[in-house]
Amino acid sequence: MTTVILHVSIVMCLMDIGQTGPIHKPIPDQSFILKGLAEDQQRRAALISDDGNGEYIKWKKLEGSFGVEFAWGSARPHIKRALRATQGEPWPLPQVYKTRETLFILNPAHFKINIDKTITNDVITDAINRYNETVFEKSIEITEENFRNAPKSEVNKEMQYDRDELGYINADYLRNLTIQVNSTCDVTSSDRSESTCDPYPSLNSTESYTLTVNSTGIVLRAEEEWGVVRGLETLSQLVTHYRGKFYIKETTVEDFPRFPTQSEVILSHQLEMCLYCQESMAMNKMNVLHWHITDDQSFPYKSEEFPDFSKKGAYNTNMVYTRDDINDVIEYARLRGIRVIPEFDVPGHTYSWGLSYPQLLTQCYYNNKPVPAFLGPLDPTNENVFKVLSKLFNEVTNVFKDRSVHLGGDEVNTDCW
Template sequence: MTVTSCKMLSRGTPRSCLPPPTSPSKKNQPWRKDNDFKGYLDSVKVNLLTPCEDYPYQDMDEHYEIKIDSPDAPREGTIISQSIWGILRGLETFSQLLVPDASAFNVNSTQIMDFPRFAFRWVLRNSCSFKIYDDQSFPYVSDAFPDLSNMGSYSPSHVYRAKDVSAVVEYARLRGIRVLPEFDTPGHTESWGPGQPGLLTPCYKGSSPDGTFGPIDPSKDNNYDFLQTLFTEVTGRFPDHYIHLGGDEVNFSCWKSNPNITDFMAKINITGDYSKLEQVYITKLVDIVSNLPTKNGYLVWQEVFDNGVEIANDTIVHVWKYENVPVAWKHELNQVTSAGYKTVLSSCWYLNYISYGVDWHKYYECDPQDFHGTDSQKQLVMGGETCMWGEYVDRTNLISRTWPRASVVAEKLWSSSEHTNSTSEATPRLEEHRCRLLARGYDVEPLWPSFCSADVY
């Protein structure tokens, strides 16, 4: 069967697939004589059963159905979904059913009913998708606090202005992709200090400041006023319900050295307990974010939970440590979910690690529900996130290093566990997809010694 191209509205709403104006007539095309050929498929209907939604969101309906030459509709093609997001997923699957030959695309008679195993399937990229800053640079341009980027970014050109954020969000929206920013505090905030004097804690050597600074000073009320204004702006620019609040790798040594912090802790009866001090900060931050006009949900890194910080019941705990110790991250998942918290796993999907040879098996063999826990605990696992940290990755190698290995994680998080437990069965699928990405113009790495017909100059 031969399939012609589809057209999309500018806002991403599919129209029925129609033959292009230059498509040759069937009368001028030869009919094959073998038993496999059943005819030409002139169009594929797209059947969206509900009105379009503006933005993708957590637990959106991504279910879709594809019918090509089905018994109830012979020699017809249809993609059906209750949502625009399911239609987008169905269109991508349909594109992967097409097999090009010399003059057309071939497709088998097919019936597919598909939906994701996990709603949370993410790729993390520093300052791209979207851990938006770190100690070294603050590229987010705030209208309320312009000095944060003026004094904290690498340069005036290494920034994300409001129009840049809007462009990223819109690009993602048209593809049914959510953009969730991370504003990690109270640590990882060294780049904030120059643009917001008084925000960070001065570190002391003996009885005098030593000129360095530590995490955000949790003892100052005006710092919470600053955070409320900043997060009001941020949540207005990023439409997703969730925001990542970080909370990882908070170094207590600077807090311990500062006499003002010591006095503050004495006043609130937590002397010497710096996990409690962290809890004071996190509790106030969560209260700020949850009471913004946008009523955002939030994620925190696992250290917040590990340090015994009392967090709200609806907090999502992001498990990321012990990437090479499965027993440890599985224990962490058990601890988090037994406490009743929802969770997301990243520990086993750090794609930025460089290795020689076939390394994707370890990613494929990781399952976010493979830990000792009850069924109700495992239902608290929302999915996972594959990470491409940027210390040694920039625009020159981002695509090649991320793909197609991220596709391994994508299949694990989309498909059912019983169909994703064999690396040998996944191997031909992954090889085919790598060649497909090359044919689409992406310079993606080989996963083993191999050759794709698209890789011919």
């Protein structure tokens, strides 16, 4: 298989205990900064060395990066290395991304969310609860320690540290996050089937959003709940921590997906792997889980119409996806703005089908004689094949919530045809 990767108001109170009123500006405490700078200077002085024999490691500034030069005799190979790891930057790069070096402090100990009670959308509620933790637990630590520790390095001569330490000391606290959404599908799990709106993400869903961070607070605007999910992911990527505090830069983001379908194809026979993949997809703002659920090797989908498909075609009777398993995958995905499109590959990749219904597959021959158990793709001359497919896909389209089902069609071995 070829894997193709395309691709409401809320107030955050980030204040000290008992604090009310205007934004708190901390009293600068420069002692720990000055001590840190002194230690850095000592470290830099110790690292500058040359043994006098021309055998040394030297950091050199290269185009768009820094490189380490190893010099032994006439050989001077270069190894490029980025100046520093990505810190507090969104991924993938938004349509519009503007940032300034002005820093603000976020205080997780007093992170409070006020949500508009008229909005009862569970996708937004779940996303807020999720990212309330993610914003801080998965923030990147700002450091260049490994550059400073490079042996026999002159990197501290070459490298210009552009961090403004006083910018961290004098940073103001931000305590407001306002989420504004134009329209949502406000339904509960009990009335989704009767809803006039679509509670599941679809090809027509709108994921656009804008995110602004400035001295007045943080504002996230979105057309639909799916844009809120994407915007909160971006917010979590903008937060960094440094010397025990969490920071975010003044930032403006305007974003929407370049393609309506940004998918990841998986072939998995473990439920946990499906969920792990969805977490990584949400981090990368991908919106379609393309689930290659059956193949030659196994038929793990537990069909009610044809129970023998999985009973005889799965790796093991315990290695199957029940209706509850599939519902769990779909719900997990829905809360992350991800569609789940199943793929039942036909007419090829169907050997596992033949373990229960061999008459559905094409009999292969050798020297004009049929070879037992040598079976090819689904037999298009067998009318019963189309009856089985009709019943199976009628079931599948009722189990899965998306309007699309993938029929595969790839790598069909026609030798037996």
